[in-house]
Amino acid sequence: MxxxxxxxxxxxxxxxxxxxxxxxxxxxxxxxxxTVLARQSELRAQMEAEPVEFLARRLPERLDAVRERVAAFVGADPEGLVFVPNATHGVDAALGAMDWSPGDEVVHADHGYNAVKKALLRLRHRYEVTTVAAVVPFPIDDAQQVIDAFARAIGPRTRLVVIDHITSATALIFPVTELVALCRTRGVTVLVDGAHAPGLLPLDIRAIGADFYTGNLHKWVCAPKGAALFWVAPAWRDRTHARVVSHGYELGLRAEFEWAGTFDPTAWLSVPAALDHLDExxxxxxxxxxxxxxxxxxxxxxxxxxxxxxxxxxxxxxxxxxxxxxxxxxxxxxxxxxxxxxxxxxxxxxxxxxxxxxxxxxxxxxxxxxxxxxxxxxxxxxxx
Ligand SMILES: Cc1ncc(COP(=O)(O)O)c(C=O)c1O
Known part of the structure; x- marks a missing residue:
């Protein structure tokens, strides 16, 4: 108790x-x-008291400190982890990291989130990419049925598999480590949409072994809205760019993703207060x-x-x-x-x-x- x-x-x-x-x-x-909202208000007061000191001089080092803590919490190496406003941004960044050709296929679960399906629809419209649904039965009583559904959907033209860690409409936890292992044996790139995962279950992003992982901190970590993470595997780090180009272009993941022009970073900076609450x-x-x-x-x-x-x-x-x-x-x-x-x-x-x-x-x-x-x-x- x-x-x-x-x-x-x-x-x-x-x-x-x-x-x-x-x-x-x-x-x-x-x-x-x-307590977390109070911390955010305190941070906003600091920002408004001296915006240049807060945003131009101190922000990178403060975000690095938050990154260390979040990375330890989700089992990721800090070098591959950046903050984004939400999982939708993370999904979009991963899709944007890949070079697409007409006829390439993306596999996703039929249980997938509507906004993610829309992001795939845009790929279809822009690059003539084909989307293929892995049909996962529901009701379901054996995790192997999830794996079999993805195994059937992956084909010779599959370039990317998008796996929900926890599905939205049906709230199912997918056997994500086994699914990523399946994708590895088929030689396809994997993006895990872990929108609900941080704080909902113990998370070990490195052990999952995907190419990209994104997850919200404003859901089950209870951080302020606008706090989410995007993790990129080492092989992709040089090729992954933020969609919004600013001063940090080609200066690495942190510089690209964590400054897309002037914004309010207090949701990200309040994540330690949310983790303190969770620890308590x-x-x-x-x-x-x-x-x-x-x-x-x-x-x-x-x-x-x-x-x-x-x-x-x-x-x-x-x-x-x-x-x-x-x-x-x-x-x-x-x-x-x-x-x-x-x-x-x-x-x-x-x-x-x-x-x-x-x-x-x-x-x-x-x-x-x-x-x-x-x-x-x-x-x-x-x-x-
Ligand atoms: C599976 C899944 N993916 C992505 C998202 C998008 O999250 P956000 O709106 O925070 O970007 C959600 C939101 O609930 C979701 O359930």
């Missing part, structure tokens, strides 16, 4: 969330503890607690909705997020259901669309309480 009392009003007040809302959607944008709660105790919340929550929902659970009940399959089928709705209903629950009942939870079906995706964070999932389940049972 953790030494803190999760879900109590006093404990939940660590986060700036509105206590009158049942906020079951940590997964979309995270939520930032007040204990990352592993928190991950276990959040998983248990969602484990119970998804059971309530599956019972209320009269559906089977879509994947085995083991932490290798899911962490603090889970998706449950809503049998009486279809994919097109998802946005309306999300809006209705919020407007009528002040419950913030996303309904997601995958393969023409509609799912409700719950998140669990230490500010949540089991009663919030029970309330959601009762409502959805009535809505049947």
């Amino acid at each position: 953790p030494a803190w009392t999760p879900g109590s009003p006093e404990f939940s007040a660590r986060w700036a969330l509105d206590p009158t809302i049942d906020y079951l959607n940590h997964g979309s944008f995270g939520a930032t503890p007040r 709660l204990g990352a592993s105790a928190l991950q276990g607690h959040n998983h248990a919340l969602v484990q119970q929550g998804r059971q309530h929902l599956a019972r209320a909705l009269g559906v089977r659970l879509p994947h085995p009940d083991h932490p290798s399959w899911y962490g603090p997020m889970a998706a449950v089928l809503v049998p009486w709705a279809n994919a097109a209903d998802a946005p309306g259901l999300t809006a209705r629950l919020f407007q009528e009942h002040r419950i913030e939870v996303p309904f997601t669309a995958y393969d023409h079906r509609c799912f409700v995706r719950i998140s669990g964070q230490a500010y949540n309480r089991p009663a919030q999932y029970e309330r959601l389940a009762e409502l959805l049972q009535r809505w049947r």
